[in-house]
Amino acid sequence: MKTLQHFLANQPHAEVQTTRKYNKKQAIKTFVSKFQTPFDMKDDAIDLRTMADNYEHGIIPLEDIHQAIVTVLGPNYAPLEFDYDPSEGVEITMGAGTARNPKFTYIDWSQAYLWPIFQRDVAPNHSQKIYVDFDPTCVIVPCAIKFTINGKVYYCIWDGHHTIQVCRLKGYSKFPVWFIDTDIIEDAVIEKAGFNPKTERIAYGCWLAGHNMIRINSKNKRKLSPYDEFMIKLETRDADAVAMMNILSKNNCTPKRHATMAGAFTQIKSGQECFELADTYGNRGQFWDRALNFHRTVWPKAPLELEVFRPLSILYHKAATQGLALDAQFDKELETLLVSTYGDPTTVQETIKESYWDAYYNNKGSGRPAEHDKTRVVDGLINLYNQKVNRATLPPADYVWKV
Amino acid sequence: MNILYIFQDPLGADDSKAGKTSHPDVRLGVYQNSYSARSHLAQFDYAFYGSKKAVDNLEKAIKTEFDWDIEQDGRGFSEWIGNHTSKQVFEKVEEIIQGYRSKVTKVPDEFLPLNINNLQAFKEWLTEQP
Numbered sequence: 001m002k003t004l005q006h007f008l009a010n011q012p013h014a015e016v017q018t019t020r021k022y023n024k025k026q027a028i029k030t031f032v033s034k035f036q037t038p039f040d041m042k043d044d045a046i047d048l049r050t051m052a053d054n055y056e057h058g059i060i061p062l063e064d065i066h067q068a069i070v071t072v073l074g075p076n077y078a079p080l081e082f083d084y085d086p087s088e089g090v091e092i093t094m095g096a097g098t099a100r101n102p103k104f105t106y107i108d109w110s111q112a113y114l115w116p117i118f119q120r121d122v123a124p125n126h127s128q129k130i131y132v133d134f135d136p137t138c139v140i141v142p143c144a145i146k147f148t149i150n151g152k153v154y155y156c157i158w159d160g161h162h163t164i165q166v167c168r169l170k171g172y173s174k175f176p177v178w179f180i181d182t183d184i185i186e187d188a189v190i191e192k193a194g195f196n197p198k199t200e201r202i203a204y205g206c207w208l209a210g211h212n213m214i215r216i217n218s219k220n221k222r223k224l225s226p227y228d229e230f231m232i233k234l235e236t237r238d239a240d241a242v243a244m245m246n247i248l249s250k251n252n253c254t255p256k257r258h259a260t261m262a263g264a265f266t267q268i269k270s271g272q273e274c275f276e277l278a279d280t281y282g283n284r285g286q287f288w289d290r291a292l293n294f295h296r297t298v299w300p301k302a303p304l305e306l307e308v309f310r311p312l313s314i315l316y317h318k319a320a321t322q323g324l325a326l327d328a329q330f331d332k333e334l335e336t337l338l339v340s341t342y343g344d345p346t347t348v349q350e351t352i353k354e355s356y357w358d359a360y361y362n363n364k365g366s367g368r369p370a371e372h373d374k375t376r377v378v379d380g381l382i383n384l385y386n387q388k389v390n391r392a393t394l395p396p397a398d399y400v401w402k403v
Numbered sequence: 404m405n406i407l408y409i410f411q412d413p414l415g416a417d418d419s420k421a422g423k424t425s426h427p428d429v430r431l432g433v434y435q436n437s438y439s440a441r442s443h444l445a446q447f448d449y450a451f452y453g454s455k456k457a458v459d460n461l462e463k464a465i466k467t468e469f470d471w472d473i474e475q476d477g478r479g480f481s482e483w484i485g486n487h488t489s490k491q492v493f494e495k496v497e498e499i500i501q502g503y504r505s506k507v508t509k510v511p512d513e514f515l516p517l518n519i520n521n522l523q524a525f526k527e528w529l530t531e532q533p
Contacts, residue, residue, distance in 0.1 A: 023475050260467055262502065301502020302464070343453075343506025346460040 022074050031071045041072055045257050049231060101181055104141070106174040107155050112144075112164065115156040118210035120217075122161060130166045139163060143216075144179040145209040147202055155179055158209040159216050180208065226268035227257045244275050247285050251292040259303035263296055267306040274313035279320055287316040290331075298335045299345050307349035311377035318378070318395040330392045334381070337388055349373075352380035355403050365401030404529065405458040407465075407507060408447035408517070409496065411489035413438075419448075419489040421469075421496065422482045423462045425455065431519050446516035448489040451500070452529065453507030461496075461505045468499055 028041045039050035046068050052058040070078045114122075142160025146153060155177055157164055164175055182205035187197035195204040233241035234255075248255065248265055256264040265271060274288035291312035295304055319326045342348040356376045359365035370376040379397040386394065387403060406427050411419045424430040427447070434445035451461070466473065466481075469492075474485045484492055500507060510517060514525040 025471070025473070025475055029471050029474075260470060299503055301499060303467075339504045339506075343457050344460050344464070344503040346463075347454075347456045347506065350456060350460075 024072065024074065027071050027074075031068060040258065040260065041068060042258065043072060045225075046072065047257070101185065102143075102178050103181060104176070104178055106176055107144075108174065109168060109172075111153060111155050112175060112177075113154045113156045114161060115154075115206065115209075118156075118158055118206050118213055119161060122165065127162050127165050127169070130162055131169055134166055134170060136170075139167060139176070141176045141178050143212070144177045145205050146179045146181045146183070147205055148183050149202065156209065158213045180205070182208075225257070227255065227266070230255060230268045240272070240275070243285060244271065247275070247289045247292065250289065251296050253292055253296065253304060256303075261303065262301045264303035266303065267310075270306050270310050274310055277313055277317040287313045287320070290316050294331055294335070295345065298339065302345050305345035305349060307353070307373055307377050308345045310374050311349075311381055314374060314378050315381055315395070322395050324393050324395060326392055326394075333389045333391065334385060337384060341384070341388075349377050352377050352384070352403060356380055356399070356401065359399075359401030365399050367397065367399045369399050404526065405453060405455045406447070406510075407451040407453075407458050407461055407496075409449040409489050409492050410434075410447050410516070412483075413443040413445075417488050418483050418485050419487050419492045420482045421462070421465050421484060421492055423458050427517065428519065428522055431522070435519070444518050444520075446518040447510075448516050449493040449496075450510040450515070450517050451496070451507040452510060453505070457506045461500065461503070461507055464499050464503050464505070465496060468495065 032038050032041060035051070035054045037050060037053040039053075040047040046065070048060065048065070051065075051068070052060055055061075140160055140163060142157050142164045144155040144157050146155050148154075157177070167175055182201055185201075185204075190197040190201060190204045193204055193207065195201070195207070197204075230241055230244075234245055245255070251263070253263040253265045254261065255268065256266055258264070259266050271288070274291065275285050277287045278284045279286060288309070291309045292304070294312055295302075295309050299305075316326060338348050342351050353373060353376055356365075356370070356379070360369055370379055375398065379399045380403050382394045382397040383400055384403040385392075386397075404427065405423065405425050407421070407423050408427070408430075409419055409421045411417075422430075427450075431445045431447075451458070453461070469484045469487075472484045472487060473481060474483065475481070487495075497509075499505070510525065511528075514521050514528070517525060
């Protein structure tokens, strides 16, 4: 029988015209291949900490990060040329004849105002939070919009109000601001936004400030992820972060943003919760340590599964609190039980939870139903062990069902 | 029946596809659609069977493991692992199964490659298993 390969091999060669569309994965792969130390590049994060390993002193040129961003976003985002110099103020919108804004200046306290129509309420406790942690080296420049009303100049803050108030509390006499000067905005720009430049110049300024306030504080705000926070704390030698990292390293686990490798630890907040579980002397971390050791020993290639290491930490903690010794034999028994019953760690926790819900909705269980997945799996592990092994004495499950 | 299957590009590239199906007969038919069986009979070079959850989670683990070898995302692309023969993928999948302790079982050699001609025999064999 002639095979397709045979058929193709005997056809006259016809050039197939194909224009390959932008292939993000290939573009990223090619980009990363230029570096000695490879690093993750995803839509939601480029792993700069690992990327930095490729540079002297770990300091990365912004141009290289720019190239990485363009690689992820695609060629349409690459600027055609770099001819835009904002140092003398930027055009408020693109187009001919527009005034150049914003500007930077220092203002007096008497010139600083707040127009609540485009600002949120002030929170004294937030100012207090900044005050306690205040350092003049980390003042972000507040943003303002400048109006002239009946000959009087108002700099109305639309971002950084709490910061500027704390500066005042700290005795500042001059205040840095980036500001938009509504007085110099061309009529055409105001008209384009749907306002009458003769009668609604102030209203336009309010609209612009409100719009920008939402852009900065809500629409385009990127919250600091628990992963980034943890890594920054680690770099700055926060005691808890260092202790957690010691436990992770001991168990060959790596903090990661994505679960892309064996031992990847992605659930930072929950990990902190497990780390906090202390013995009767207040020593933290030992139950989490044991849970991680169990996880890595039983499933060496798998990333850490939250609903496995967390219930295990809780179970070890509960047992210790109740004076129940769970010996090494218990871990062996549990390993055999979980692997023979379910296999991989994701299947372990998913199946236990499904079993819980089946018992709950069909009234097959008794006791107090769990309110959270972590306790559902804890109860599931206890019930499963008691039903199949029943050697060691475990803390009682709040909700008992046949797993 | 939930199957995790691996097969190599029948046109000769050293690229392989790893996918899952609960209807292997339908899936083989879909692959057969593009060419005559006189040229090539659609087949799974290697396969594993197990519960739906075990197979689903194994497939996720495979995609994570081969992340950058899967050259393009999107329908029809995301299961093709570049520059890996089906044997190489199979060996890697066996490592993954060991490391994840996945509760799946390899389809016996006597039914490999699995195709539409021996699928029924495999199904019958499977029903006889404890």
